[in-house]
Amino acid sequence: MRHAGYCLFDTPLGQCGIAWRDNGPSDGGPSVVRPAVTLLQLPEVTTERTESRMARASGAPRPSAPPPPIAEIIERLRKHLEGEAQDLRDIVVDLTGADDFARQVYEAAREIPAGQxxxxxxxxRALGQPRExxxxxxxxxxxPIALIIPCHRVVAAGGKPGGFSAHGGRATKARILAVEGAPTAPIQLELRPTRKR
Incomplete structure (x- = not known):
């Protein structure tokens, strides 16, 4: 996939990254181009690691200034993470490389409202594949597009948090759910005894 650019932006979680590509004319007419989001990276341990991951994933040598539609998305994401819930379903995403099943899962996740x-x-079960x-x-x-595709809103049975691949894992997932006002089960960290040498 060809990305038009990427940039980093500050949020209450830390510095996130977003990448986009041109998506052709929008409903505003042939002269109005509405970019599609291709990646949304939650903060890594350091800003340098977030930027490094974005550079690798996007193929762009350095961050660039976001076009106005992406700057608007960034502002909406900031507000969302500050506790002002935003409906992000209208944001155009590019899921090139995702298989049909993953696309169906992502679409189903996008339908889950904030706070739920x-x-x-x-x-x-909603996809008609109850064993999957x-x-x-x-x-x-x-x-590839955290928050906009709200995978954090999908939990394990019994309200347990389940997994989360972003830095901070389940604690980050619980933090985002708390900001959205979703009920969550307490996170239990598994502590393993250290081995004596």
Missing amino acids: TRTYGEIA AQAVGQALGKN
């Missing part, structure tokens, strides 16, 4: 959650099993809860989780683990 669904289980992996509920998504699988694990495949739903695997597809969400590869989600």
Whole structure:
């Protein structure tokens, strides 16, 4: 996939990254181009790692200034992470490289409103594949456009958080869900005893 550019932006979670490509004319006429979001990276351990990941994934040598439609999306994402819920379903995304099942999972996740959650099993049943809860989780683990495709709103059975592939894992997932006002089960960290040498 060819990305037109990427940039980093500050949020209450830390510095995120967004990449986009031109998507052709929009409903505003042939002279109005509406870019499609191709990647949304949540913060890594350091800003340098976030930028490095964005540069690798986008193929662009350096960040660039976002075009006005992307700047508007960035502002909406900031507001969302500050607790002012935004409906992000109108944002155009490019899922080139995702298989049909993953696309269906991502579309189902986009329909979950802020402040609510669904289980992996509920998504699988909604797709008519009730035995594919694990495949739903695997597809969400590869989600290239976090927040806009709200994989954090999909949890394990019994309200347990389930996995989350972004830095910070389940704690980051719980933090985003808390900002959105979604009920969450407490996160239990598994502590393993250290081995004596």
